[in-house]
Amino acid sequence: MSQGKSGVPFAPGQAPACTAREVLDRVGGKWSIGILVAASHGPVRFTELERQVEGISRRMLTLTLRNLERDGLLRRTVHPAAPPRVEYAATAMALELHESLVALTTWAERHRTAIADARAAYDREHCAER
Amino acid sequence: MSQGKSGVPFAPGQAPACTAREVLDRVGGKWSIGILVAASHGPVRFTELERQVEGISRRMLTLTLRNLERDGLLRRTVHPAAPPRVEYAATAMALELHESLVALTTWAERHRTAIADARAAYDREHCAER
């Protein structure tokens, strides 16, 4: 089982992992996914996000929003009005990424218990649980 | 899953992002992917990894290895011998994850330039900084 097969597409000597890392560097933040998900079904306002993502601080919301916007994953639209109205919407690119994230989610769902078991076993075997 | 449309599978009010986050919390580390990739095509030894991942320190290699092993993504085998011989191999679970990572990689590949452009445009528009 070297290449070609479905499970093992990469060549041994070279590590193209950096590409995957690039994604994670911008999506791996603690809040990026939550925001991306919330924005994937239509424009969302700042305060809506603040409530939907839940747990996020104003600071981190702003920061993550800026980064996602900068990378072209979110589009920020300001509607000039008496009470400021700003909306964030996922771009096409972000929606595609979202599909990939679903793959990850599915994987997590499938192996959630297996991982928990593995951890428990490991911790038990190594006696001290941290 | 529950929702029919291809790009927007999640329900608005709820954020199942935590599940995706769980994955990223254990795979989002700086070196996890590189190691996983290197171990996905057969058992690899410690020093091999040290060379293949390239840039990684002994410390981080050990730490990441331990975490991946703990989560059941790598299997560690010690061959008792005069010169110690330890091998790390990806588990079936890890290989499945690997497929998902390929999806991410593909996405990154496709949008690499678009993102770079978005960044440049954003930075230009916002004038200063780096």
Added chain:
DNA sequence: CAGTATCCCGTCAGATACTG
């Protein structure tokens, strides 16, 4: 409403040195 501006702390990760 939609943000900025500070302060502060814990964790990640690099460098270096030592060991079974």
Added chain:
DNA sequence: CAGTATCTGACGGGATACTG
């Protein structure tokens, strides 16, 4: 060969307070 131990700095991220 395959690790462990320790020190250190950078940075992500929480809490809080202020503003156009």
